Amino acid sequence: MATRRQAVLSLVLAAAMPSTVLGQPAGRPRKVGLLYFGSRESIRSTGRLEALMQGMRDLGYVENRDFVVVERYANGDLNAVAALAREIVNEKVDVVVSTGGQSNTALRQATSTIPVVVTISWDPVREGLATSLGRPGRNFTGLSSVLDDLFSKHVDLLRAVNPKLSRLAVLVNPDNIGHPPLVKNIQAAAKSQGLRMLEVSARSAQDFNGAFAAIARDGSEALIILGDSFYVQHFADLAERCAKQRVISTYSGQEYPAAGGFMSYGPSFKDNFRRAASFVDRILRGANAAELPFEEPVKLEMVVNLKTARSVGVEVPHSILMRVDRVIE
Numbered sequence: 001m002a003t004r005r006q007a008v009l010s011l012v013l014a015a016a017m018p019s020t021v022l023g024q025p026a027g028r029p030r031k032v033g034l035l036y037f038g039s040r041e042s043i044r045s046t047g048r049l050e051a052l053m054q055g056m057r058d059l060g061y062v063e064n065r066d067f068v069v070v071e072r073y074a075n076g077d078l079n080a081v082a083a084l085a086r087e088i089v090n091e092k093v094d095v096v097v098s099t100g101g102q103s104n105t106a107l108r109q110a111t112s113t114i115p116v117v118v119t120i121s122w123d124p125v126r127e128g129l130a131t132s133l134g135r136p137g138r139n140f141t142g143l144s145s146v147l148d149d150l151f152s153k154h155v156d157l158l159r160a161v162n163p164k165l166s167r168l169a170v171l172v173n174p175d176n177i178g179h180p181p182l183v184k185n186i187q188a189a190a191k192s193q194g195l196r197m198l199e200v201s202a203r204s205a206q207d208f209n210g211a212f213a214a215i216a217r218d219g220s221e222a223l224i225i226l227g228d229s230f231y232v233q234h235f236a237d238l239a240e241r242c243a244k245q246r247v248i249s250t251y252s253g254q255e256y257p258a259a260g261g262f263m264s265y266g267p268s269f270k271d272n273f274r275r276a277a278s279f280v281d282r283i284l285r286g287a288n289a290a291e292l293p294f295e296e297p298v299k300l301e302m303v304v305n306l307k308t309a310r311s312v313g314v315e316v317p318h319s320i321l322m323r324v325d326r327v328i329e
Contacts, residue, residue, distance in 0.1 A: 030067045030284055033093035033114075035085055035107060037100025040073045042233035046255040048119075051270040052097065055277025067284075076230030078102055078175045078203065085110040095283045097276055100229040101176045104129055104140070111139065115289035117279040118142035119272045122178035122227065124294050133294040141292040142279055143272040145252075150266055150300075151182050151224060152189035154250045157265060157302075158222040159193055161248055161314055169198045169220035169247075171211060171238075173228045182226055205234060212241050223249040225256070227266075235259035239308065246312045257305040257328055262312065267297035301325045 034052075036043050043049045053063065061067055070091045072084040085106035088096055098104050099119045104127055107116050116139055121127055124144050130136035133144055159165050168190050172179040183199060190197040198218045200211040215223065223242060225231055231238065232255060239260035242249040250256075252266030275295065283289060302320075305328040309316050321327070 029065060030095075031091060031093040032067050032069050032280060033088040033091065033096035034069050034071045035074075035081070035088055035096055035098045035103045036072070036229060037074045037076060037081060037103045038229035039075045039233040040071070042229070042235075043073070043099075046232060046253075047270050048099075048273045051273040052119075052276055055274040056280065058274075059277060059281045061277075061281075074100075074103065076204070076233065081106045082109065089114060095280055097280065098142075101127060101178045103229075105177065108140070113139060115283045116140045116142070117276050117283070117289075118144075118294075119276050120145060120227065120229075120269060121294075122147075122182065126181065127177060130294060133296070135291065136294060137290050139289050141283075141289040141294060142276060144294040144296050145227075145267055147266070147297065147300075149185065150252065151186045151226070154224050154252075154265060155186060155189040155193065155195070157263065157320065158224070158248060158250060159195070160317060160320055161263075162221060165221050166195060167198065167218060167220045167222075168195050169200055169215045169218065169223045171223060171225045171231070172199060172201050173203050173226070173230060174201050175203050176226070176228050179226050179228075186224060203230075205237070208234070208237065208241065212245060215247065216245055221247060223247050225249060225251045225261075227252045235261060243308060243311050248309075248312055248314055254301055254303040254326065257303045257308070260308060261305060262308045263302070263304050265302045266300060268299065268301055271299075272297075303328065 070088055070093055072088055074081040074084055081102050089111045095115045097117045098107055104118055118140055121144050124130040129140035130138055170183055170186055172183060187197050198220055200214045202208050202211045235256050236259045248262045250263045251261055253269045254264045256264045302324050303326045304316055304324050
């Protein structure tokens with residue numbers, strides 16, 4: 001009887017132990033790569049990295065004992081990200097956590113064998129990361145944000161805030177392959193409401209000057225900033241430029257209004273990073289990334305910065321405030 005109890009206890013303890021301990025040589029932590037197209041500062045200031053690490057801790061992992069993180073940051077430099085992807089591959093990591101369409105593309109070109117967990121992807125199939133969301137079929141899995149109508153809702157929100165809105169601008173990164181289909185959706189939504197849409201682009205901080213000069217010349221009263229991890233590191237600058245030109249603006253992640261932007265509506269990207277840990281765990285336990293379905297957003301959040309609203313001279317309607325998940329005063 002004692003022997004049976006001991007055997008059951010051993011199984012329970014084994015199940016509770018982090019996967020990196022199981023079957024691994026003593027003292028050999030697993031290597032988790034992290035390729036982020038933005039900056040080291042922005043992944044920390046937005047809480048995204050901490051969310052990933054908390055997700056690992058929640059699963060029983062201890063950093064430097066069970067796993068180590070091999071970090072690489074492109075700082076929004078498309079020319080750098082390919083070399084950084086190769087560096088991570090050469091480190092012989094067990095799995096890579098990737099953020100940014102540019103990072104995903106670089107890793108797709110750098111390896112077809114090392115599992116990659118994507119934290120944000122507007123469409124893994126269009127990006128060439130998966131044959132389908134349910135069965136990726138390649139070495140990529142993770143979190144998808146396939147919400148084709150998300151930014152058309154941004155058009156609706158901006159129009160609700162300013163019923164007299166007539167001209168709308170969209171900020172895109174020419175290097176982000178996920179942006180063109182989103183622009184088409186916004187253009188269709190704008191046209192249906194009788195709005196004129198202006199597309200402006202920026203792939204570097206220097207490009208912001210030209211983009212906002214074009215917005216001023218056009219007389220655009222609102223701006224939709226498309227999702228890009230390079231833009232994340234410049235949220236404060238973008239918010240300040242919008243306020244100076246009295247332009248109401250939106251982004252898909254709540255980090256933007258937290259940095260002074262007007263409004264956000266979309267998935268919680270911090271939650272994506274936390275959820276990415278479960279993919280890392282399953283892969284370290286032996287799961288095949290090709291068979292792990294991409295997960296879609298479980299919740300959309302709306303955040304409004306009322307201080308910014310006052311600075312640009314708009315009053316947020318009660319109908320919007322009733323739907324808001326968080327208000328920044």
